[in-house]
Amino acid sequence: MKTHFIAIGGSAMHNLAIALKDKGYQVTGSDDAIFEPSRTRLEKKGILPEELGWFPEKITSDLDAVILGMHAHQDNAELAKAKELGLKIYSYPEFLYEQSKNKTRVVIAGSHGKTTITSMILHVLNFHQKDVDYMVGAQLEGFDCMVKLSQENDFMVLEGDEYLSSPIDLRSKFLLYQPNIALMSGIAWDHINVFKTFDDYVDQFRKFVASITPGGILVYNEEDPEVVKVVENAENYFRKIPYKTPEYEITNGKVHLKTEMGDVPLSVFGAHNLLNLEGARHICHTLGIMDEDFYEAIMSFKGASKRLEKVERDDNGTLYKDFAHAPSKVKAAVKAFCEQFKSEKKYGFLELHTYSSLNPVFLEQYDHAMDGLEEAIVFYSEDALKIKRMEPISPDLIKEKFKNQNLKVFTNAAELHAYWNTLDKTQGVYLMMSSGNFGGLDLTK
Template sequence: MKIHFIAIGGSAMHNLALALVNKGYQITGSDDAIFEPSRSRLENHGILPEKMGWFPEKITSDLDAVILGMHAHEDNTELIKAQELGIKIYSYPEFLYEQSKNKTRVVIAGSHGKTTITSMILHVLNYHHKEVDYMVGAQLEGFDNMVKLTHDNEFIILEGDEYLSSPIDRRSKFLLYQPNIALISGIAWDHINVFPTFDSYKQQFTDFVNSISPGGALIYNQEDQEVVEVVEKSENYLKKFPYHTPEYTIRDEQVFLQTHEGEVRLSVFGRHNILNLEGARLICNQLGVWDEEFYEAIISFKGASRRLEKIYENQNYLVYKDFAHAPSKVSATVKAVKENYSNKKLVACLELHTYSSLNPEFLLQYKNSLDAADQALVFYSEEALKIKRMQPIPTEFIRESFGRPDLMVFTESASLQNYLCEMDKSNAVFLMMSSGNYGGMNLDQIFN
């Protein structure tokens, strides 16, 4: 097949393009900007666009399909040309369904934890040499690509995102997959730019449960009341498997899981990760991997990229970096680090980077999310606000929203960097949380 990608440079899009090259497809693409590592990876596979920009002449009648990324707009000239020629236009999730409609589809959904759970499942399957197709939202150790598509594998494991499918398809991505087996890890309001109320956001998960193939299996977090409500009110005929946090202990900053197979030492920590692990175990059971095999494999799981990732350690202090930005993720991550390093001073530094986190109305959702930290810092870029056409946020309002009068607020990366460089780091653990880069701040200069 001959397929063209509009906005090929995105993290998800370029990984799908590489997967299709590996499958033998003829791939072309366009974008107005492509950054590393996407750029090098596309170049190594011979599909990096020669010039940046949109070129309608690339859209020809011999194309079998066009895949449209979220980075493009409805008035994109290549999209308009494809529409004029009547070429089939897929969103990213729509195309993944097309590639997997004859497979058993396993979809991991939830406002938080879905990347980690998907990563745990893939780690266990890879450990036991069980071949599956997959799509996951982070680079994993032992995996060359974030997407794998084959003709022959029976199962496909899909991380299910509730965000929009494409500029011309306003459905949540996970509604297109029609899973046979599904998991919901939690529901906490996010993406307020497209779901302006919590009810409109929660409705996506109700629709997701109803999209599961009748007779399929649903694994769900019974500790999350919103999840329980969604599952209980669904009339879809499903096999339901609730899960909760298993017993564990912490000794010398190491986590030990208590199981019927005995005590299992883990390489990850945090109550939320132990809960994620339990969900992954039940999914693996559905795939024919039993508990003894699961625990044997999960011992060596060290986490997904940018998910509570240790980036520096010396005899005086440690530094973790985490992708957390939504309130529920921030709260869970801060509590996890404090629980594991109870004898160290925890310095938590959060960047407000997304549209939601920079919205004054939504900021109130962060109440008490940094309470477990001994010292809390918040950074946002005034330049980012200008780009998003949003008004500056008063420092005092941010402090009130988080419920911490002692919260330190920075709006210039240089000021934050100087503060972190000069502060006493002895017996401390630093938790750097952001889906951005703190306005270009160099963490290596601070912590090396």
């Protein structure tokens, strides 16, 4: 099969391109910007474009599929050529469904926790040598590529994102998967640039539940009132399995899960991660993994990339980085950090980086998000606001919306870096929360 990727360099797209190359497909692609690690990984597989840019001549009538990424625009020259030739144009999730429509599809959805839960499931299955197809949005230890597609596997585990499918397909990605087994971890307003109201956002999850195949299974977080409301109001027929935070204790800095089989020591921490673990356990049970086998495997799970991930520093200071940027994720990460490091001085850095997080209306959602930290720092770039064509935001407004007058607010990367360099990283513990990189801050030094 001959496939071409428009915007092959994306974190999700390049993984799919590699998976198809490994499957024996003929793969080509284009992009106007390709960063690491995508660049090196594509080059290693021999599918890195020779030059950056869009080239309509690459779009030929013998292509079996054109896969369109979100990075491309509606007026993309290659997209126009594909339409002109009448080629089949797939979004990323649409193509994944085509590859898995004859398999049992397990879809993990939710505003937060879905990457971690998916990673936990794959870690357990991999530990017990249970082979499945999969797609997950973060790098996971023991896995070379975060997409796997095969002819022979009966199951496919998919991280279900509620964001848009492609520039020409404005459906939420997870609505295309039609799960046989699903999980919903939580609902907290996100992607305000696309879903203008909270109800519009929640409606994507109503549609997701409605897309579960008849007689399917939904594992859901019964501690989230919005999730419960969506589940209770669903009109289609499926089996409902609720889950909640399990009992645990922290002894000498180590989290122990309390189970009928005794205490299970874990390498992750935070109540939200224990909740994620319980959801993963229920999904694994539906896939034939007994609890004893689940606990045996989960003890060695160290977390998904950039989800309370410990950074190895030259000075051996204690520093964790987390992808947290949405308010619910920030609050969960801060709460976990404060619970884990009760006696140490805690520094928390948050970069406001996304369209939603830089929207003055949406900032209300961050109220008290940084409470519990001895030193709380918020950074956003005034230059980024200009690039995104957004209105300026004052540091005083940030303090007001966070309901924290003790916040240190930086709007210039150089000033943030200067402050960072004054801190002795061997004193206290540090939590760095961003989907960006704090203006190029090196967290290892």
